[in-house]
Amino acid sequence: MRTVTFLPGYRKIEVEPGTTILDAAQRAGLNINVVCGGQGKCGKCVVFIQSGKVEFDRQKYGRFFSEAELQKGACLACEASVQGDIHVVIPETTLIQEQKILVEGVENRIDFHPSVKKYYVELQPPSLADPSPDLSRLLWGIQKSGGPVAEKMYAPLEVLREIPGILRHSEWKVTGTIGLVPGGYRLLDLQENDTSSRVFGAAVDLGSTTVVVYLWNLVTGKVVSVASNYNKQISCGEDILARVNFARKNGLAKLQSLAAESINQALTTASNTAGIDREDIYEVVVAGNTVMTHMLLGIDPAYMIAEPYVPVVRRALSVAAGRIGITCNPNGGLFVFPAVSDFIGGDIISDILACGMNEREEISLLIDIGTNFEVVLGNREWMFSCAGAAGPALEGGEVIFGMRANPGAIEKLTIDPASLDPTYSTINGIRPRGICGSGLIDLLAELLAACVIDRTGRINTEISNPRIRKTAHFPEFVIAWADETEINKEIVITENDIKNLIMSKASVHAACVTLMKEAGVSRREISTIYFAGAFGNYLDKKNATTIGLIPEIDPGQIRNIGNGAVAGANIALINRRTRKTLDEIAYKIAYIELNAESAFMEEYTSSSFLPHTDLSLFPMVQKMLDECRIRKA
């Protein structure tokens, strides 16, 4: 065995010779950024060997490093293997950082009907006059204490075996935990003495990037803590496609256990924060996209990523949490949200439940934007849905200084129409490192309003301002000067970046319009537009309309539901009656395959302008642009 010591922090781990530094780091609990899934392709997992022997092909991977870096012992964690006892420095930029995510939901309007309840009972010991069996005695006791009818409750073998010992050791004073499961009420647990105040449940948003856990006290109906962490699967690939390919090559087991571990880690954090025992968590409700939930359940997602895009299962599933490695109460249950298709997963069903559009007569439009986007249009009678690739532009990819919503990202921005000087705020308030999705939308809208760009996204280089520059490649606009930034470089946006952003926003807008045409609904008939996901939450609604990301409606009718996935999971956790609704929603939604719709391609072309070729669809934006132009002139 060899000792690997990670710096800073001096975290140590023993590994077999030949282990990669990436594996060693993961086992030491350090989350290294491996966008390519550890294939030596992305060059993000840079580490520096301070001492000791490693094997690393400098010829093959030297291109990722400067000479100075190589001097300092740089190598790729995924390709360097441990040979002797080593000291490794992991730079901060190599570690995955905690993302700013949204943990506020809509749980206040929901009735409290949890599916798990504890009953404390003091039983009469058996006697010759009443020699009824232990199980009957217990279940009758629970029934008398307000529980379900004894005949409808059943005990699984593992609990049954514990009953006689616990009843007698506790002198017939016990607490039984009853869970509602398909087919009846299940005796999940039997504990000595009165533990009836200790019933907890967890609602989980299993995102491909982030896992969010809400921990609920299922007696009081209150949230006791919230925790989140990165989806550890990121070590097998940053996006879903990379992970499915990883599974295809290496089997599903690692991705399955990483998904479970990611949830477990958040559960541990939440439990520790609340000061509760994880054994007192009796139910875990998980909403996630279809690939994520397949992976969590250990079901092959491979057939979803190629034509004809077929999931194995779409209905809601209930399994024993322990079966898939979730460490809560050993008899705790796991409820997994249903899906509509490969692209419209449990996370979107959860969004729908959270915004309540499935209950109303009025028509709503729900938009969830990440690397992919999903759109749902409908009401309590009908729903249409579609999904597409937004391109990474809106998440900060394909834009030179784009970045995720990490510390230092510009998230809000205005531009002074006269001086063209931006005013911005960054995440965590530190000096800027780049610009994230919400900042980019502000930027586009502000550049348009200031007439720096035209409706095709072209930068007007005739404006005389130091921030507007021609370069060898593309014209660019300087958002922040080098001395303002954390990275000691100017942060700029190029005309090419803007083109990429317009393509992304055009996809979303065209998807909305395609569904509206399919349903025969005009923008005036839409009562509410819901944004789900962190992206929507930080979005300036007016600016989103200005650039034509969404159909123009009154900004007062645009709502952010935040993390709808976890909000819906919360609802399903605390009100078991809503679970039936989930499968109903899933079966009600029609899925429109955009690639098969010529209407989508036409609308995409029309949408590739700011806000659109047809300004009459955006009367408010038209009015604003007219005013700006007059002011400028």
Add this chain to the structure above:
Amino acid sequence: MRTVTFLPGYRKIEVEPGTTILDAAQRAGLNINVVCGGQGKCGKCVVFIQSGKVEFDRQKYGRFFSEAELQKGACLACEASVQGDIHVVIPETTLIQEQKILVEGVENRIDFHPSVKKYYVELQPPSLADPSPDLSRLLWGIQKSGGPVAEKMYAPLEVLREIPGILRHSEWKVTGTIGLVPGGYRLLDLQENDTSSRVFGAAVDLGSTTVVVYLWNLVTGKVVSVASNYNKQISCGEDILARVNFARKNGLAKLQSLAAESINQALTTASNTAGIDREDIYEVVVAGNTVMTHMLLGIDPAYMIAEPYVPVVRRALSVAAGRIGITCNPNGGLFVFPAVSDFIGGDIISDILACGMNEREEISLLIDIGTNFEVVLGNREWMFSCAGAAGPALEGGEVIFGMRANPGAIEKLTIDPASLDPTYSTINGIRPRGICGSGLIDLLAELLAACVIDRTGRINTEISNPRIRKTAHFPEFVIAWADETEINKEIVITENDIKNLIMSKASVHAACVTLMKEAGVSRREISTIYFAGAFGNYLDKKNATTIGLIPEIDPGQIRNIGNGAVAGANIALINRRTRKTLDEIAYKIAYIELNAESAFMEEYTSSSFLPHTDLSLFPMVQKMLDECRIRKA
């Protein structure tokens, strides 16, 4: 490792040095008789070492052997440990012999509604036009092929994970196995191609002595084979009390696994005989007494053997067969009969189902006699039950030449009233070794009819006949002379043996009368008396009445249902609708604790005569005795 070769038969097995010969024999599949559970106490497990080295304490255990036997290398299999390669002779008397048991039932009158069915489907592969999920595609296919409604079927995780691979590898031609379970229809299995003709189920009588398995083809509704073997738990003690005490000392695990192994061995024999794969057995239905089913399920039976005699569970249970070590299809289910109390177990519920007394208006009396006896009185409206210790006399214990129904046991007997010479038949027709229960009842009735004994059981030693002798201890009657027997000794019955038999029969009769009094039913209101169990089947009905084992009714109204436990298990296996009936029966039956009833003790005293103190209750017997007496005089 050392090689142990067992003779005759030359069965070989490799064991670690130090292994007992008993363990080696059990692993080699040889069932050695260990009444004491292998504690070196009973001296029944005699074997002879032909060659090779063993360790054995001749000082301590020499008392069990004659000098001649020690010369031949006699030792106790449970105490002798293997040191070198050895050859061991196991005499026939040391092996547990196959008991004559009853495997004929009442299955012909039962409708065929098995709970497991296979559906072969040829599915359309998914396409962009129909990208529905694998599970839906499969379940809709099964529904279209006549299966249950797709929404009511569900797939457990282990099968779900297999679905995508099997569907594609088989080119969408698969056979799904659907089982009815609490809460819906479960997809138990998915196989490539058409295997729909291969669905089997097993009905099991788990007796404390014997395990009987009926293997059914659940497509054709026919029995394909029957197998039985000893309950291997006998190595932990011959009777239930000894086994519960063994569990108390050593834990339940060994008894649990021996119960499962006993069933597995019979399943293997039955499967091999029928030429089927055990993986094609999808359901196992088990009827057994309450202690046996608790042990099989790994549930502590300890609280049943002492006041207040409390089982852990009495309701019917369904568990995954694999969970308790039953090797059938990995997703196969195990259904365990419910019980009424510690003494009235699933075997008795099974008897009731088999005789159908629970369906009729007329009142029936059901009697199951072994070491213990159980009696049930009632009809479709009500039932009373009780149980007691018959004493081992009726099974051949507590009677000097009594024996179980093994080869050489006298099972039928008449006595010539003039010469007093018996005419008898033995099991397997060999020369007699002893006399079993049915023979003893004949003997008692014939001795009474021949006036050899009086109604108190006393032998009339004034009769001058070489078969009637006074001895130092008790007067005795010679059943067979030494030269007629296999054991080269006279087979006799003593007055003390007769007393023990009368005590046993008095218990049974008093139990019947106690229930009748409780229910306010006279013997004339009883339409049928059912005998369940092997004992009843070989019983002469008239003689059973003559000695007052049962209330006197017309012998034409006495029926033998044979092995009612397996008959009822067969019914529950092939007609799932009867399973609901079982819990109904179990809840309907009132259990009368005989020890708490003064009426029982009084009636026991009155019953301790042949047939009873009050001859007016036995008018036919009275008539017969009068005739005999007249003839004699």
